Amino acid sequence: MNRNRKRGVPVLILVLLAGGLLFGGGKPAEAGYWNDFWSGVNELSQLPSEVSELKADYQNTMDKLDATQETLENFRRQNEELMERNRELAATVSALTEAQQTRDANTRKIRVLLFTGLALLAGYFIVLRLVRLALRR
16 A cells, blocks of 8 residues: 555646646636626617617608608699699690681681682673673674
């Protein structure tokens, strides 16, 4: 047993030296709990300002959207009014075109009637002269 004891002391010394070299050689590793905690606290303290900025941006975007929708509605209303005016103008142009065609047709009929009347009158006088000449001979 004495022998095991003599052997145990050097083994114990070697184990202690090896453990010291393996585990005690450098600065102990830190998990960064405090740094993580403080950075988390800083992030959480900055969140309300970011949320306020996001709310302001959202409100600004909604205002722009409302303005755009209102403008779009105005354009749609104007477009409908212009389409109605266009229909009215098309009806007016159509009525004026028909009236002009009717006037042109009436004018043509009157001209034909006048020329026919003048031709009949001239023919009447010519036939009368021819009949008189024929009767005198």
